[in-house]
Amino acid sequence: MITLFDGLDMFMVSYTAPYMRDELSLTTIEIGNIFSIGTFGMVVGGLAFTYVGDRIGRRPTIVFAGLAFGFLTLVTGFATTYHALLALRFLDGLAIGGMLPLAWALNIEFLPKKVRATAIAFVMMGFSFGSAMAGPLTNWLAPIHGWEGVYFAGGGATLVCAVIIAIWLPESPRFLVTKALNPALTVKTLKRLDKDIDVELGDTFLLGDEGVRKGGLKLGDLFEGRLKYVTPLMWLGYGFSALGIFFKSTWGPIVLEAMDISRVTAANVSALSGVLGAVAGVVLMKAAERFGLLLVALCTALIVPMALLIGFEVIRGPLFLPFIVVQSMLVGACHTAIISQLSIFYPTAIRASAGGCASAVGKIGGIVGPLLGAWLLTAGVPAVRTYAVGAICPAILVICVIAIYNIMRRPQAELEPRGAIAPAE
Known part of the structure; x- marks a missing residue:
C-alpha cells in the first residue's frame, strides 16, 4: 500500500507542473531541473535508506521514510518559489527513493524464493498505479483548489498510510535472525505471524537457505x-x-x-x-x-x-x-x-x-x-x-x-x- 503513495508522490509533479508553470512563471529549464532533482534525490535516498535499513531494520526505516515523504509532499503545497520547489523535491526524493528497495527487501524476506519475483512485480505494480493516480487526482483537485491542493491531499493520505503501517507492519523475521540484536522481538514477531508456533526466548534461530560468501563484492x-x-x-x-x-x-x-x-x-x-x-x-x-x-x-x-x-x-x-x-x-x-x-x-x-x-x-x-x-x-x-x-x-x-x-x-x-x-x- 505504501508503495502506491510512493509512486503518487514521486510523479505528482509531472501532472501539476503545467499549473506550477502558469502560477509561478517557471521556465522549461526550471521545470526540467525540478524533475531531475527529484530523481537525484531518489539516487541518494536509495543508497542512504537501504544502508540504514540493513542496520536498524526494514520496518522502522520504512515507517520513517513514509512519514518523511508524506510530510514533505504536503509541505510542497506551501512552496511559492522555484528554489523552494527545488529544495523540497530533492528532500522528497530522498525519502521516496529509500522506500522502494526497502519494500522489495521486506516483501521477499517474508516469502519463499519461488514467489519472490512475483512479489517484486506486485510491489512495482503498486508504485506504477500510484504514479498513474496522480493524473486523475490532479484533474479532480487542481482546477478547483489549485496545484497546492493536490499536494495537500497526496501528502495527507500518505501520512495516514504511514501511521497505519507503523501500527501494523511487522519487522522481517529474517532480518531479526540475521542481526540477532533483539531476541525478544524475534520471538514476538514469529508468534504474531503464527500464534501456534512453538518458540520462546532463549531459542537459537538459524536461516537454512542462506549461502555464505567469503569476503565482500569486488x-x-x-x-x-x-x-x-x-x-x-x-x-x-x-x-x-x-x-x-x-x-x-x-x-x-x-x-x-x-x-x-x-x-x-x-x-x-x-x-x-x-x-x-x-x-x-x-x-x-x-x-x-x-x-x-x-x-x-x-x-x-x-x-x-x-x-x-x-x-x-x-x-x-x-x-x-x-x-x-x-x-x-x-x-x-x-x-x-x-x-x-x-x-x-x-x-x-x-x-x-x-x-x-x-x-x-x-x-x-x-x-x-x-x-x-x-x-x-x-x-x-x-x-x-x-x-x-x-x-x-x-x-x-x-x-x-x-x-x-x-x-x-x-x-x-x-x-x-x-x-x-x-x-x-
Whole structure:
C-alpha cells in the first residue's frame, strides 16, 4: 500500500507542473531541473535508506521514510518559489527513493524464493498505479483548489498510510535472525505471524537457505569472463531504458498539451498509459522469465517504429491518441521487463549486488531524461518530434539485449582466456 503513495508522490509533479508553470512563471529549464532533482534525490535516498535499513531494520526505516515523504509532499503545497520547489523535491526524493528497495527487501524476506519475483512485480505494480493516480487526482483537485491542493491531499493520505503501517507492519523475521540484536522481538514477531508456533526466548534461530560468501563484492567480479561484455551492455541498455521511461513519465503531460491536447485529456492519456504499462509490465516480466531476452528485444523493437510514426506525424486523426497510449504502454512494460533481467546472468553470490549496481547506473538515465526534455523543448524542437528523438532509447536497448543474447549463447571458452565466475543457470 505504501508503495502506491510512493509512486503518487514521486510523479505528482509531472501532472501539476503545467499549473506550477502558469502560477509561478517557471521556465522549461526550471521545470526540467525540478524533475531531475527529484530523481537525484531518489539516487541518494536509495543508497542512504537501504544502508540504514540493513542496520536498524526494514520496518522502522520504512515507517520513517513514509512519514518523511508524506510530510514533505504536503509541505510542497506551501512552496511559492522555484528554489523552494527545488529544495523540497530533492528532500522528497530522498525519502521516496529509500522506500522502494526497502519494500522489495521486506516483501521477499517474508516469502519463499519461488514467489519472490512475483512479489517484486506486485510491489512495482503498486508504485506504477500510484504514479498513474496522480493524473486523475490532479484533474479532480487542481482546477478547483489549485496545484497546492493536490499536494495537500497526496501528502495527507500518505501520512495516514504511514501511521497505519507503523501500527501494523511487522519487522522481517529474517532480518531479526540475521542481526540477532533483539531476541525478544524475534520471538514476538514469529508468534504474531503464527500464534501456534512453538518458540520462546532463549531459542537459537538459524536461516537454512542462506549461502555464505567469503569476503565482500569486488567490482572486478562484475567483469569476470563473459561478464566483461555482459555488464557494460546491460548497464548501457538499462540506462537508456531509464532515460526513456523518465522522459515519458515527467514530460508526457506537458508534451501532449504542447500538441494542442487539452490539459485534462493529456493527464488522462498519461495516466492510462501508466496503468496499462504496469499491468503489461508484470505480464511481460513473467513471460521474460520463461522465454528469455529475445521476447524483451522483440517487444522493445516494436516501440521504435511506433515512436517514429508519431514523431514524424504519420499517424494522425482518431488513431493518434490510442497509438500514443499503446506506444507509451510498451515503454513502461519493457522497462519493467528489463528490470527482471538485470542480474540473472550473475552467480548467486554477487547477483543482488550486480542488480543494485545496474539500478544505480540506470538512475543516471533517470536524471538525464528530464534534462534532455527541457533542452529539446527550450531549443524549439516541436513537441511531437520528441517522440522521434525518444526512439533512440529503445533502439539502443534492443541492440544491447541482442548482443547479450548472442554472447550468452557462445561457448564460455571462446570468450574467456582464463577462469571466471560461471554465469547463473
